[in-house]
Amino acid sequence: MSKKMLCSKCKTETATLILPRDQSKVCRECFFHIVEDSVHRAIVDHKLFTSGDILAVGASGGKDSTTLIHILHVLNEKYEYGADLHMVSIDEGIKGYRDESLDAVRRNQKKYGWPLTIVSFKDMFGYSLDTIVKLLGPKRACTHCGIFRRQALEVGAKKISATKIVLGHNANDYAETTLLNLIRGDLSRLKRGSTIITDSGYGPARIKPFKYVYQEEIVKYAFLKKLDYHSVECPYAVNAQRGLPRVYLNQLDRVASWSVLGFIKSNEQLQINEKKKKKLIANKCIKCGFLTSQKLCQGCVLRQKLDDSFSQLTIKLEEVEMEEVEEYVDEKEKENNFKKERIYEKEKVKVKINEKVKEIQKEKEKEFEKEKN
Numbered sequence: 001m002s003k004k005m006l007c008s009k010c011k012t013e014t015a016t017l018i019l020p021r022d023q024s025k026v027c028r029e030c031f032f033h034i035v036e037d038s039v040h041r042a043i044v045d046h047k048l049f050t051s052g053d054i055l056a057v058g059a060s061g062g063k064d065s066t067t068l069i070h071i072l073h074v075l076n077e078k079y080e081y082g083a084d085l086h087m088v089s090i091d092e093g094i095k096g097y098r099d100e101s102l103d104a105v106r107r108n109q110k111k112y113g114w115p116l117t118i119v120s121f122k123d124m125f126g127y128s129l130d131t132i133v134k135l136l137g138p139k140r141a142c143t144h145c146g147i148f149r150r151q152a153l154e155v156g157a158k159k160i161s162a163t164k165i166v167l168g169h170n171a172n173d174y175a176e177t178t179l180l181n182l183i184r185g186d187l188s189r190l191k192r193g194s195t196i197i198t199d200s201g202y203g204p205a206r207i208k209p210f211k212y213v214y215q216e217e218i219v220k221y222a223f224l225k226k227l228d229y230h231s232v233e234c235p236y237a238v239n240a241q242r243g244l245p246r247v248y249l250n251q252l253d254r255v256a257s258w259s260v261l262g263f264i265k266s267n268e269q270l271q272i273n274e275k276k277k278k279k280l281i282a283n284k285c286i287k288c289g290f291l292t293s294q295k296l297c298q299g300c301v302l303r304q305k306l307d308d309s310f311s312q313l314t315i316k317l318e319e320v321e322m323e324e325v326e327e328y329v330d331e332k333e334k335e336n337n338f339k340k341e342r343i344y345e346k347e348k349v350k351v352k353i354n355e356k357v358k359e360i361q362k363e364k365e366k367e368f369e370k371e372k373n
C-alpha cells in the first residue's frame with residue numbers, strides 16, 4: 001500500500017488495511033466498525049435474538065469464538081440488546097490441546113465476566129476424544145467429535161436454560177459447507193446449511209452471527225485488538241474432510257475475494273424442488289431422547305460402537321493375559337520335568353554305581369572265598 005492513502009470509508013484517516021471482503025483500503029477504526037457492524041446487521045436483520053434471550057455462546061478458546069465473544073460483549077453494551085450472555089465450553093479430552101485452550105477460555109471469562117459452563121465428553125459419554133481415537137482410529141475423529149460435541153453443547157445450553165446457542169461459524173465456513181454439499185450432491189443439506197438460524201423445534205435454536213464475516217477479517221480483528229486466544233490447531237484436524245474445499249476456496253479467494261460471499265448468496269437464492277427434498281423425520285432417540293430421524297440418535301450409535309470396541313479390546317487383553325499365564329505354566333512344568341528327569345537320571349546312575357559296587361564286592365568276596373578254600 002502506498003504511503004498516505006486515505007481510508008476509502010471515512011476519507012480522513014490514513015488507510016492501513018485491506019478489507020478482505022472487497023479489497024478496499026481502510027483505516028483501523030473503520031475496519032473495526034465494518035466487522036462489528038456486519039455482526040450487528042446480522043443480529044438485527046435476521047432477528048437472531050431479542051431482549052431477555054439467554055445466550056449460550058460456544059467458547060472453544062480459539063480465534064473465532066474468542067472474537068465472537070468480544071464483539072457480542074461490545075455490541076450488547078453499545079446497542080443495549082439486553083441479552084443474558086453465557087459461555088459454554090466442551091472439553092473433548094484432547095491432551096496438550098483442549099486443556100490449554102480451556103485456560104484461554106477461563107482468562108476470557110474473567111475479562112468479560114460471563115458465567116462459564118464446561119461439559120466434558122468423559123463425564124457425558126464415558127470416553128474422551130483421545131480414547132475414541134485409540135478405539136476407532138484417527139480417520140473419522142472429526143466426525144465422531146462433531147456428533148458428541150453437538151449433543152454436549154445442547155446439554156450445556158439446557159443446564160443454563162439457554163434460549164439460543166450462538167456459534168462462531170464464519171462466511172468461509174458457510175462457503176465450504178455449500179461447496180462440500182454440492183460435491184456430495186446432498187441438496188437437503190445444501191439448503192439447510194445456508195440458514196443463519198437452525199431451529200429443529202426441539203431444544204434451543206442455533207444462531208450464527210458471523211455468517212457474513214470473512215475468516216481473514218476475524219484473524220485481523222483478533223490480532224489488532226490483541227485478543228487472548230489459543231492459536232494451535234486441533235491435532236486431529238488433519239483428518240477432517242473439509243481439507244480440499246478449504247484449499248480450493250483459499251485459492252479462489254486470492255483471485256476473486258467476492259467468491260466466499262458469492263457462494264453464500266447463491267445458496268440463499270437457490271430454490272430446491274420440494275419433491276427432491278428429503279423429508280426430515282423428527283423422532284426422539286429411544287435411549288436418550290435426543291432428536292433423530294432414526295430409532296437411535298447418532299450419539300447413541302457411536303457410544304454403542306465404542307462400548308463394543310472397548311469390550312473387544314478387554315477380551316483381547318484377557319486373552320493375552322491368559323496366553324501369558326499358560327506359557328508361564330508350561331515353562332515351569334517343563335523346568336520341573338527336566339529337574340525330575342535329571343534327578344531320575346542321577347538316581348539311575350547311583351543305582352547302577354551301587355549295583356556295580358555290589359557286583360565288584362560280590363566278585364571280590366567270591367575271590368576271597370576261593371583263596372580261603
Ligand SMILES: [Zn+2]
Binds near residue numbers: 008010013026030
Ligand atoms: Zn476510516
Ligand SMILES: [Zn+2]
Binds near residue numbers: 286287290296298299
Ligand atoms: Zn440417543
